[in-house]
Structures are given as structure tokens and as C-alpha cells.
Amino acid sequence: MNRVLMTVQLPGRPSLAAARRKLGLRPDEVDESYGLVEIDPAQHLYALLVDADAAEDKGGGWANPRIEPFGPPV
Amino acid sequence: MVDVLYRTPHSEPMRVLLQMRPAPDVVAAVSDPGVRTTAADVAGDLPGVELDPDFEPVALPRPVPAYAGGDPLSLNQPLVFSVEPDDASILVRGEIGDTDVATRTAMLCSAVPEVVGVYADPVIATCTLCANSPALGSADDVARLLSVEALHAAGLDGTGVPVAIVDTGMNCEHLTDKLCRSIAADGVLSWDPPGTDTPAGKWPVNHGTMCAFCALIAAPQATLVDVAVLKSPRHGDTRLDGLLSDAITAYGHLRTVLDAMPAEHRALVVNNSWGAYSPDWDFPAGHPGNFSDNPAHPFNLIVASLEQAGADIVFAAGNCGRDCADKRCGWPSRPIAGANSHHAVLTVGAVDINGDRIGYSSQGPGRLHQRKPDVCAYAHFAGSRVFGANAPDPGTSAAAPVAAGVVAAVRTQYPAGKLSPAQLRTLLRRTADDKGEEGFDHDYGYGVLDPAAVLAALRRRRDP
Numbered sequence: 001m002n003r004v005l006m007t008v009q010l011p012g013r014p015s016l017a018a019a020r021r022k023l024g025l026r027p028d029e030v031d032e033s034y035g036l037v038e039i040d041p042a043q044h045l046y047a048l049l050v051d052a053d054a055a056e057d058k059g060g061g062w063a064n065p066r067i068e069p070f071g072p073p074v
Numbered sequence: 075m076v077d078v079l080y081r082t083p084h085s086e087p088m089r090v091l092l093q094m095r096p097a098p099d100v101v102a103a104v105s106d107p108g109v110r111t112t113a114a115d116v117a118g119d120l121p122g123v124e125l126d127p128d129f130e131p132v133a134l135p136r137p138v139p140a141y142a143g144g145d146p147l148s149l150n151q152p153l154v155f156s157v158e159p160d161d162a163s164i165l166v167r168g169e170i171g172d173t174d175v176a177t178r179t180a181m182l183c184s185a186v187p188e189v190v191g192v193y194a195d196p197v198i199a200t201c202t203l204c205a206n207s208p209a210l211g212s213a214d215d216v217a218r219l220l221s222v223e224a225l226h227a228a229g230l231d232g233t234g235v236p237v238a239i240v241d242t243g244m245n246c247e248h249l250t251d252k253l254c255r256s257i258a259a260d261g262v263l264s265w266d267p268p269g270t271d272t273p274a275g276k277w278p279v280n281h282g283t284m285c286a287f288c289a290l291i292a293a294p295q296a297t298l299v300d301v302a303v304l305k306s307p308r309h310g311d312t313r314l315d316g317l318l319s320d321a322i323t324a325y326g327h328l329r330t331v332l333d334a335m336p337a338e339h340r341a342l343v344v345n346n347s348w349g350a351y352s353p354d355w356d357f358p359a360g361h362p363g364n365f366s367d368n369p370a371h372p373f374n375l376i377v378a379s380l381e382q383a384g385a386d387i388v389f390a391a392g393n394c395g396r397d398c399a400d401k402r403c404g405w406p407s408r409p410i411a412g413a414n415s416h417h418a419v420l421t422v423g424a425v426d427i428n429g430d431r432i433g434y435s436s437q438g439p440g441r442l443h444q445r446k447p448d449v450c451a452y453a454h455f456a457g458s459r460v461f462g463a464n465a466p467d468p469g470t471s472a473a474a475p476v477a478a479g480v481v482a483a484v485r486t487q488y489p490a491g492k493l494s495p496a497q498l499r500t501l502l503r504r505t506a507d508d509k510g511e512e513g514f515d516h517d518y519g520y521g522v523l524d525p526a527a528v529l530a531a532l533r534r535r536r537d538p
Contacts, residue, residue: 004363007372033268034323039375040375045372045375060363062365062371063318063357064317065317066350067320069471071347072465074205074402
């Protein structure tokens with residue numbers, strides 16, 4: 001399933017479940033194996049991976065584009 | 075009589091080729107390899123033209139129809155080329171004033187019947203390197219150009235500085251084999267994507283190994299940190315790709331690495347020779363969740379956060395240069411996108427060992443920050459032999475870690491507490507060897523990385 005990134009601001013050391021609850025997401029809409037990644041400690045900002053449809057319902061997510069090495073050029 | 079080049083106050087000499095039809099005996103003499111002739115022998119004195127005495131006249135064959143009854147004025151038919159004295163013409167080189175060139179050449183042709191044509195003689199440059207060009211120079215040449223001996227004599231060799239290679243994973247055995255020495259790598263600080271079981275430093279020989287090799291040119295004592303983001307099993311279109319979410323996780327790990335260092339010794343160089351080849355991989359520009367044009371995207375935020383915490387983040391500009399872009403490039407313009415164009419990273423373009431921009435090196439302006447690339451560094455030299463015995467280390471993929479190695483060398487004695495990442499980027503830009511247009515330009519950025527000038531500036535900083 002296509003997944004996108006969502007971000008959430010939470011104080012302390014939040015759990016994925018706390019982030020999910022704050023965003024109003026069901027457990028099956030969140031990629032548990034990805035978890036919760038701290039983006040900016042100063043802003044208490046975290047990222048998680050979410051089903052694209054669920055993110056759309058919550059106002060949209062961030063692109064999670066493919067990335068590749070720059071080389072060797074062809 | 076003296077040749078005079080007539081110019082208006084604002085005119086400059088313009089080099090031209092003059093096609094002459096002198097007497098047949100003169101043509102015969104020019105065509106005879108045993109006879110040396112000069113421009114003056116052919117043209118004498120031409121009004122308003124300064125002949126180039128160093129340009130030996132050249133006989134130009136005349137195209138004539140191959141068959142009787144052919145059109146004497148057409149080139150679109152079978153032709154033969156005659157160098158007979160009655161057919162051939164002679165080319166000489168000279169200069170005329172560049173003001174009102176059309177009138178000058180018409181006047182010249184009417185004044186001197188032997189002049190049958192005047193043609194521009196533009197400067198022609200050597201071909202730029204492209205993907206299929208053979209290697210130019212070696213890693214030893216690059217080490218010399220980077221003044222590595224002087225850096226090391228000053229104690230700047232990367233000792234104790236972690237260099238994270240965010241890529242396809244490294245193969246340390248290949249590195250020690252090609253470098254003929256041991257290397258320092260830290261498996262504890264390294265990061266593997268979830269779902270993989272290859273230990274750090276034991277990945278198949280590929281792009282990441284090349285990047286590690288290039289970083290060690292200037293910083294041979296640096297500690298390599300293997301961050302195999304592009305071996306993520308989350309995406310399966312190619313064997314060597316990942317998702318930006320993997321890079322976010324890896325950067326989160328690097329943040330913990332950085333935060334664990336004592337503030338006074340904090341140093342972490344992060345090389346990124348990767349990116350997105352096409353806007354089709356992203357949400358469209360203007361979409362609130364877009365990455366390429368949007369500094370608020372979570373990856374762009376974590377880049378800013380890691381840099382602020384003291385990491386030097388180096389990104390390749392990409393291989394979508396206008397001269398010979400990688401065939402995978404899908405950007406209609408401005409291919410330096412997303413974090414590759416972030417203001418908090420050093421964006422590196424590629425030059426060859428002669429300091430000439432390589433044709434595939436992406437040009438600015440960047441999508442997040444316009445003044446990109448920041449600098450250029452060397453690439454397309456024979457080094458790691460990752461892609462074959464005679465294959466170059468190509469792309470801005472090689473240029474970025476070459477630059478990252480220089481950054482790591484500086485960090486040996488100048489941790490982020492002494493010289494912030496932003497200050498170091500400014501230093502690298504300010505001391506770069508200016509190329510292309512004067513000052514910043516979108517081909518070379520501020521110029522080619524010049525570690526000797528960096529070293530001199532650091533000495534001035536230490537001993538004002």
C-alpha cells in the first residue's frame with residue numbers, strides 16, 4: 001500500500017501509539033515497523049509513515065519519493 | 075605599406091578565415107608540401123585586415139559535379155573534390171574590426187577580387203567529459219590537486235572524524251585492497267535498513283564503496299560510518315534505491331551519534347551522493363506535501379536540524395547537466411532539488427582534473443536555495459575501480475565525497491564548536507578557485523574546492 005509521511009508535535013519521549021492517537025489514526029493505518037522518528041528535538045517534531053488514503057483524510061501527508069544513487073551516469 | 079586594422083573606439087578585433095582565389099601558380103605552391111608559403115604570399119596586403127603570419131595557408135579543394143552535366147552550383151549531388159590549381163582556393167586567417175562586419179566584408183570582397191569569402195573563425199573548445207568518457211587522471215592526481223600532503227603536514231588527515239557514507243553500503247575489503255592499507259570503520263555507529271542482515275562494511279562492491287574511497291583521498295584516517303539507506307528492502311524497482319523515509323530514519327540515527335559526542339569534539343561529516351532523478355517521483359510542485367521545492371518537508375527539516383546540531387552535510391548536485399544529462403533525468407529545468415539544494419548543505423558539482431566542469435554535472439539555480447551548486451570538486455578519475463579496472467569514479471557522486479573528505483580533514487582540528495558547519499561552508503566557498511563567470515555562477519558555484527587556500531585561511535584565522 002502507498003504510504004506517505006506525517007509529522008506530529010509531541011513533548012517528551014512519545015510512543016507511536018501516542019502519535020497515532022494525536023493524529024486520529026487507526027493502528028492499521030500506521031506503519032509500525034517504521035515507528036516514530038525524531039525530526040527536530042527543539043520543536044518536539046516527529047515523523048511516521050501512514051497509509052496515503054488515511055493521511056488524505058487527515059489533511060494530507062508529505063511525499064515519500066524514491067531515491068537513487070547519482071551514478072554511474074548513463 | 076603597413077596593414078592597419080581599422081576599428082571604431084568600441085570595436086574589438088574579430089578573427090576570420092579568408093577564402094582567396096589567387097593565381098594558379100600560388101595555389102600550386104600552397105598545395106605543394108615541399109614549398110613553405112605564408113599568408114602574405116597568398117594575400118599580399120589586404121585593406122582593413124591584419125593577417126595572421128603564424129597561420130600557414132591551406133588549400134581548399136573545390137567541389138565539382140562527379141558527372142558531366144551536373145549542376146555546378148549544387149552540393150546535393152555526387153561530387154568530387156579538385157585540388158587542381160585552377161579549381162582550388164586558399165584559406166588564410168586574419169582579424170578585422172567587429173563593428174559592422176557585414177559591410178566590412180562586402181567592402182573587402184569588392185576591393186580585392188581575390189577574396190571570395192569571409193567566414194567567422196569561432197573559438198572551439200575541447201569536448202567536455204560525459205558519461206562514456208574514459209577516466210581522466212587518477213586518485214593520485216586528485217590528491218595532488220587537493221594539496222593532501224600539505225593538509226596532512228598540518229595535521230589535517232581526518233583522524234577521529236566520523237564520515238557517514240549514506241549510500242548503497244560499503245565493502246571494506248575492497249577499500250583495503252585498493253588502498254593497500256587498513257582503514258578505520260565503525261560498525262557500532264553504522265546503520266542498516268530494517269529487514270537487511272548484511273553487516274556494515276560487507277555490502278557488495280558498488281556505488282557506496284566508491285564514495286567511501288573518494289572520501290578517504292583527503293581524509294585517509296577518517297572513521298567510515300556505513301549508512302546503507304539505498305539498500306532498503308522497502309522499495310523494489312531497482313536493487314539500488316530506497317525511500318526518503320529511510321533517509322529520515324538514518325538521519326535520526328546520525329542525530330543520536332552526534333548528540334553522544336562531547337560538544338567540544340563534535341564532528342560528523344555526512345556524504346549524500348543520491349537524490350531523485352525526476353519530479354514524477356514526488357508530489358507536484360505547489361502541493362503542500364512536496365519535497366523537491368518545499369523546505370518544510372520533514373526530510374528538509376531533519377537536514378536543517380542535524381546541521382544545526384553540528385554535522386557537515388554534503389550533497390551531490392546530481393548528473394542532470396545540460397551538456398550530457400544522465401538518461402534517467404526527468405527534470406525539465408533546475409534539477410538540483412530538495413535537500414540537494416538545501417541552504418544548510420554543501421552542494422557539490424563535478425569538474426575533471428583540469429578544473430573543467432563535467433558535462434553531466436547539474437547546474438543551478440537550486441530549487442530550495444538558488445545559489446547552487448556551492449562548489450565543485452574532482453570526479454571522473456581512475457580511483458576505486460568499483461565499476462571496472464579502467465572505469466572512472468564518475469559523477470557528482472564522486473565529487474561530493476571528495477569534498478566530504480576535505481571537510482573531514484579540516485574537522486580533525488576544527489570541530490563544529492570551533493568552526494560551525496555554516497562557517498566552514500562559507501570558508502570553502504570563499505576560498506574556492508573561481509571558474510566560469512567571475513564570482514558565483516550556476517555551473518561552478520563559487521569555484522573548485524581549493525584546500526591549499528582553505529589551509530592558508532585557517533592559519534590566518536589561528537594566527538591573526
